[in-house]
Amino acid sequence: MGCKEIQATVRQIFSNYIEKKGLRKTPERFAILDEVYARTGHFDVETLYIQMKNASYQVSRATLYNTMDLLIDCGLIVKHQFGKNIAQFEKTYRCRQHDHIICTSCGKVEEYCDPRVHEIENTVAQVLDYTITKHSLYFYGICSDCRKKNKT
Ligand SMILES: [Zn+2]
Ligand SMILES: [Zn+2]
Numbered sequence: 001m002g003c004k005e006i007q008a009t010v011r012q013i014f015s016n017y018i019e020k021k022g023l024r025k026t027p028e029r030f031a032i033l034d035e036v037y038a039r040t041g042h043f044d045v046e047t048l049y050i051q052m053k054n055a056s057y058q059v060s061r062a063t064l065y066n067t068m069d070l071l072i073d074c075g076l077i078v079k080h081q082f083g084k085n086i087a088q089f090e091k092t093y094r095c096r097q098h099d100h101i102i103c104t105s106c107g108k109v110e111e112y113c114d115p116r117v118h119e120i121e122n123t124v125a126q127v128l129d130y131t132i133t134k135h136s137l138y139f140y141g142i143c144s145d146c147r148k149k150n151k152t
Pocket of ligand 1: 103104107108142143144145146
């Protein structure tokens with residue numbers, strides 16, 4: 001699936017969601033969705049806001065925050081609270097499933113992918129008879145760079 005197809009698909013998902021919620025399909029909301037899906041990795045709303053402003057988008061902070069909430073609610077983005085840092089976001093559609101480990105000393109965030117997490121999810125869903133829609137798993141610790149620095 002290419003970039004254009006992903007953009008079309010997530011627009012369709014968002015469009016259906018907005019319709020279901022009885023909200024207005026404003027061009028601003030779709031511009032924000034496009035911006036979010038043009039990104040890779042983690043980002044915060046303030047950075048996104050400044051970059052959209054610099055690219056001459058007519059988007060207010062209120063609209064941006066409100067749209068981010070809608071995108072979380074319909075599952076197109078996920079919000080992370082990595083330690084004490086400000087909230088970070090990332091897109092979810094067609095993105096490799098991964099979890100995060102955070103260094104509490106330097107704030108570095110790393111991603112890892114372990115298929116066993118998915119197996120646990122399936123087992124829990126089966127045993128407790130749930131349809132699991134999402135999970136949240138964060139490991140915190142001290143990275144090797146910070147450990148090295150502390151020794152010298
Ligand atoms: Zn560190
Ligand atoms: Zn991530």
